[in-house]
Amino acid sequence: MPRDAVLTKEEPASRVYESEEDILARQRTKTRRRKRNIWLLRLGILAAWLGSWELTATLWIDPFFYSKPSKIWERLVEWFSIGTDFGSIWYQLWVTVEEAVIGFAIGSLAGVVLGVVLGRSAYLADVLAPFIKAVNAVPRIVLAALFVIWFGLGLTSKVATVIVLVFFAVFFNAFTGAREVDRNLIDNARILGASRLQVMGSIVLPSATSWILSSLHTAFGFALIGAVVSEYAGARAGVGFLISNAQGTFDSAGIYAGMIIMTVVALIAEWGIGWLERKLLRWRPNAGDNAASPI
Amino acid sequence: MAPPLIELAGATKRFPSGSGSVHTAVRDLDLTVGEGEFVAVVGPTGCGKSTTLSLVSGLQPASAGMVRVNGADVRSIPDGVGYMFQTDAVMPWRSVLDNVASGPRFRGVRKAEARARAADWIERVGLKGFEKYYPHQLSGGMRKRVALAQTLVTSPRILLMDEPFSALDVQTRALMQDELLRLWAGSDAAVIFVTHDLDEAIALADRVVVMTASPATVKDVFEVPLPRPRAVEELRLTEEFMGLYRQVWESLRTEVDKARERGAGNAA
Numbered sequence: 001m002p003r004d005a006v007l008t009k010e011e012p013a014s015r016v017y018e019s020e021e022d023i024l025a026r027q028r029t030k031t032r033r034r035k036r037n038i039w040l041l042r043l044g045i046l047a048a049w050l051g052s053w054e055l056t057a058t059l060w061i062d063p064f065f066y067s068k069p070s071k072i073w074e075r076l077v078e079w080f081s082i083g084t085d086f087g088s089i090w091y092q093l094w095v096t097v098e099e100a101v102i103g104f105a106i107g108s109l110a111g112v113v114l115g116v117v118l119g120r121s122a123y124l125a126d127v128l129a130p131f132i133k134a135v136n137a138v139p140r141i142v143l144a145a146l147f148v149i150w151f152g153l154g155l156t157s158k159v160a161t162v163i164v165l166v167f168f169a170v171f172f173n174a175f176t177g178a179r180e181v182d183r184n185l186i187d188n189a190r191i192l193g194a195s196r197l198q199v200m201g202s203i204v205l206p207s208a209t210s211w212i213l214s215s216l217h218t219a220f221g222f223a224l225i226g227a228v229v230s231e232y233a234g235a236r237a238g239v240g241f242l243i244s245n246a247q248g249t250f251d252s253a254g255i256y257a258g259m260i261i262m263t264v265v266a267l268i269a270e271w272g273i274g275w276l277e278r279k280l281l282r283w284r285p286n287a288g289d290n291a292a293s294p295i
Numbered sequence: 296m297a298p299p300l301i302e303l304a305g306a307t308k309r310f311p312s313g314s315g316s317v318h319t320a321v322r323d324l325d326l327t328v329g330e331g332e333f334v335a336v337v338g339p340t341g342c343g344k345s346t347t348l349s350l351v352s353g354l355q356p357a358s359a360g361m362v363r364v365n366g367a368d369v370r371s372i373p374d375g376v377g378y379m380f381q382t383d384a385v386m387p388w389r390s391v392l393d394n395v396a397s398g399p400r401f402r403g404v405r406k407a408e409a410r411a412r413a414a415d416w417i418e419r420v421g422l423k424g425f426e427k428y429y430p431h432q433l434s435g436g437m438r439k440r441v442a443l444a445q446t447l448v449t450s451p452r453i454l455l456m457d458e459p460f461s462a463l464d465v466q467t468r469a470l471m472q473d474e475l476l477r478l479w480a481g482s483d484a485a486v487i488f489v490t491h492d493l494d495e496a497i498a499l500a501d502r503v504v505v506m507t508a509s510p511a512t513v514k515d516v517f518e519v520p521l522p523r524p525r526a527v528e529e530l531r532l533t534e535e536f537m538g539l540y541r542q543v544w545e546s547l548r549t550e551v552d553k554a555r556e557r558g559a560g561n562a563a
Contacts, residue, residue, distance in 0.1 A: 187354055188384035190372060192398040192449060202397065206388040283388040285431040 067252040075257040084242060089261075095238040096227050097265060099155060103162025104223040108170040110163070111219075112212055115174025120204060125175070132171075140164045141229055148234040158235070162226035166219045173215035177208030210284065213277045220269045224262055298366035300453055300485040301328040301351055305360035308346050319510040320346040323360070326504065326513060330452075331483040335496035337547060338506030339554035344489040345381070347511065348455045351487065352378050364453065377451030377484075379459040385430045385441050391417060392426040394441055398449040416444040419478065436467040440474070447478060454479070454486045461491070472499060472527045480524060493547065497539050498527045505546045508554040515546045 050069045057068035079089040086092070118125040144161040151157035181204050189203050231240025239258050246254025303326045312318035320343035328334050338344050349355040350362050353372040364373040385394050395413035400406065417426055420440040430438055439459060446454070460468045472495060479486060490496050496503045497519055505515040521535060530536050 182384075184380050184382055184384045185386060188378070188380060189386075189397070189401065190354070191352060191376060191378040192445070193401040194397075195401070198401050202401075203386070206386070209388075283390075283429040283431070 064250070065252060067256055071253040072256045072260070075251075075253040076260065079257060085245070086237060086242070092237055092239050092242055093261065093265070095155075096224075096231065096240060096262075099158035099227040099230070099238070100162055100220070100223040102155075103159040103226060104166050104220055106159070107163040107166030107223070108216060108219055111167045111170030111215075112174045115171045115212075116178040116200070116204060116208060119175045119178025119208070120200070125179075136168050136172075140168075141226075144226070144230040144233040147230065153234050153236050158227050158230040158238070161230040162223045165222040165226040169219040169222055170212065170215050173211045174208055177211030178204050180211075181207040210281055213273070213280060216273050216277075217270060220273060221266060224266055224269075228262060298363070299327045299329045300365060301326070301487065302363040302366075303327070303347075303350070303361065306347075306350055306357050306362050307359040308343070308350060308355065309358040321350070322510040322512050324512050328453075328485045328487060330485055332502070333479065333486040333488065333500045334502045334504060335488045335490060335500035336504045336506060337490060337493060337496045337543070338511060339508050339547075339551045340491060342506050342509045342550070342554065343511035344506060345457050348378070348457050348487060348489060351453070352376050352455055354378075373453075375450075375452035376455065377446040377449060377453065378455045379442055379446050379457065381458045381461060383430070383438055383442070385438055385445065387430050389429075390426065391422060391428050391430070391433070391441050394430070395444045395448055398445060402449070412448055413444070416448045417441075420444045420447075420474065434467075436463055436471060439463065439471055443471075443475070443478070450482070452484055454484045456486065456488045458490050459488075460495070468495070469527055475499070476523075476525060476527070493540060493543055494531060497521075497536060497543065498525065498530050503543055505543060505550070508550045508557065514550060515543075517543050517546075 054069050057063040057066055063071060083089060084092060118128065141161075143164055144157075147157040147160045151160060185203050185207070186199055189199050194202065227238070228240035228243065231238040232244045235241040235244075239261055243255050243258035246252070246258065303324050306321060306324040306326075307319065308321040310318045310320060324347060326334070326347075336344050336347065346355070350357050351364060351369065353364075353369045353376070356370070362369045364376070367373070386397065389397065392410060392413055395417055396406075396409040399409035399412055404412070414426065417423060420443055422437060422440050422444070425433065425437065430441065433441065442459070460471050463471060476499060486500075488496070488499060500519055503517045503519060504513055505517070506512065507514045517539065519539060521530065521533075521539075
C-alpha cells in the first residue's frame with residue numbers, strides 16, 4: 001500500500017488517527033442512536049397496530065363486537081375516575097392482587113420445599129413420580145369451579161386455585177435444580193464439616209436458586225391467571241369478576257380494559273421478580289442479562 | 296509408638312459396573328503415611344488413584360481390607376482430613392472470604408472468628424485484596440488458591456489432593472507447587488498427592504508410589520532423597536532429579552502401555 005510508504009518516509013510513524021476519547025465518544029453515540037431507534041420502532045409498531053384497529057373498527061367492522069382503542073380508553077378513564085358499577089377500581093384490583101399474591105407465596109413455598117426434598121431423595125421421588133405426573137396432567141384450571149363450590153365466593157376459593165397452578169410450575173424447577181447439584185460441591189462441603197442440614201442450606205438451595213427464580217416468572221403469571229379465572233368462575237369482586245360482568249352485558253371494551261389492567265400488573269410483577277433475581281444471583285457471571293429479560 | 300496417620304492394608308474397592316458385572320477399582324492396596332510425610336501417587340489414567348483418596352477420606356467405604364486414619368477404622372469422614380478436588384469445588388455463590396470461612400462456619404465457629412481466620416489464610420495464599428470477589432471473577436490459578444485456603448483453614452492433619460493443579464497452565468502450576476510446599480512446610484500434615492505428572496510427583500514428594508493399571512495396587516515405591524526446602528523449577532534441571540525421573544518412568548511406562556492396550560482393545 002502506498003500509504004505505508006508515505007508514512008515511513010515523510011510522516012512520523014507515531015501519528016495518532018484517533019484518540020481514546022474519539023473511540024469512546026463514537027461508541028457512546030452508537031449506543032445512544034441504537035437505543036433511540038429501538039424505541040422509535042416500538043412506538044411505530046404500537047401506533048400502526050392501534051391506528052389500524054381504530055380505523056377498521058370505525059369504517060368497516062362492528063365495534064360492538066370488536067370494540068376499538070378509543071372506546072377501551074374511555075372505559076379505563078371511566079373506571080379510574082368515576083369507578084366501576086361495583087365500586088372503586090382500586091378495590092377490585094386489590095382483591096385480585098391479594099388473591100394472587102397469597103396463593104403465589106403459599107404455592108411457591110410448597111413447591112420449593114417439596115421440590116428440594118424430592119430432588120435430594122431419589123427414593124421418595126421414585127415412589128411419588130406417577131402420582132405427581134398424574135396430578136400434573138389434570139386440567140387444574142377446572143378445579144376453580146370445584147373450589148367455588150367447596151370454599152364459596154370469597155378469598156379462599158381463589159387462593160386455592162392459584163396455589164394449585166403455582167405449585168407445579170415451581171415444583172418441577174426446584175426438583176431439577178436440587179437434583180443437578182454438583183456432586184463435588186457436596187463432597188467438598190462434607191469434608192469441610194457440613195452436616196446434612198448444612199449441605200441443604202449452603203449447597204443445595206443456592207444451587208437450585210437460579211432454577212427456582214426462573215420458574216417464579218412463569219409462576220406469577222399463573223397466579224394472576226388463576227385469580228382471574230377463579231373470579232370468573234364465581235366471585236363478588238375482582239378484575240376477573242369485572243371481566244365476567246362485562247361479558248354478561250356485551251361490553252367488549254370492558255373485557256379489553258380488564259385485560260389491560262392485568263397486563264400492567266403482570267409487567268410490574270415481572271420487573272419485581274427480575275430485580276429480585278439480579279439481587280440474589282449477583283455471584284453469577286452474567287447475572288442480569290439472563291432468563292426472560294422483560295426488555 | 297503412635298500409629299501412623301494413614302494406614303491402608305489390603306484395601307479393596309469394588310463397584311457394580313453398568314453392565315451387570317462388578318468392577319474392581321482398587322485391589323489389595325498397602326500404603327502407610329506418617330505425620331509430616333508427603334507421598335505422591337502416580338499411575339496410568341483411570342486406574343483408581345482417586346478411589347484411593349475417597350477411601351481414606353471416608354467418602355466411600357472399602358469393600359475389603361483395612362483403612363485406618365489416626366489408628367481408627369474409617370467409617371465416616373474422619374476428623375482432620377482436608378481434600379482438594381480435581382475440579383473446582385469452591386461455592387460460586389459465596390465471596391472468596393465466605394468460601395474460605397465456610398469450613399470453620401460448618402464446624403460451629405462464630406462468624407467474626409471464622410472470617411478472621413479466613414482473612415489470615417487468604418493473605419497467606421496471596422489473595423489479599425480479593426476477599427470480596429466471587430469465584431467467577433478470578434482466574435483458574437486464583438480459584439485454586441481459594442480452594443487451598445479453604446482446605447488449609449481447617450488445619451487438616453491429613454491432606455488429600457486429587458490432581459489439584461492439572462487444569463492449570465504450566466507456569467501457574469509451577470507457581471502453585473512452590474506455594475503448596477511453602478505452606479505445607481509450616482505444618483506437620485501428612486499429604487497424599489495424586490497426579491499423572493511425574494515431574495510434579497518427584498518435585499513435591501518424599502516418596503513416589505507407582506500404581507499398576509486398573510485394578511490399581513502398589514507396584515513400586517521410590518524414595519525421593521532431595522533436600523528441602525525445594526525450589527521446584529530449579530530442581531527439575533539437576534542430575535539427581537533426572538536420574539529419579541528415569542527410574543520412576545521406567546516403572547510407570549509398562550503400566551501406561553498396559554492401560555493403553557486395554558483402552559485400544561475396548562475401543563476396537
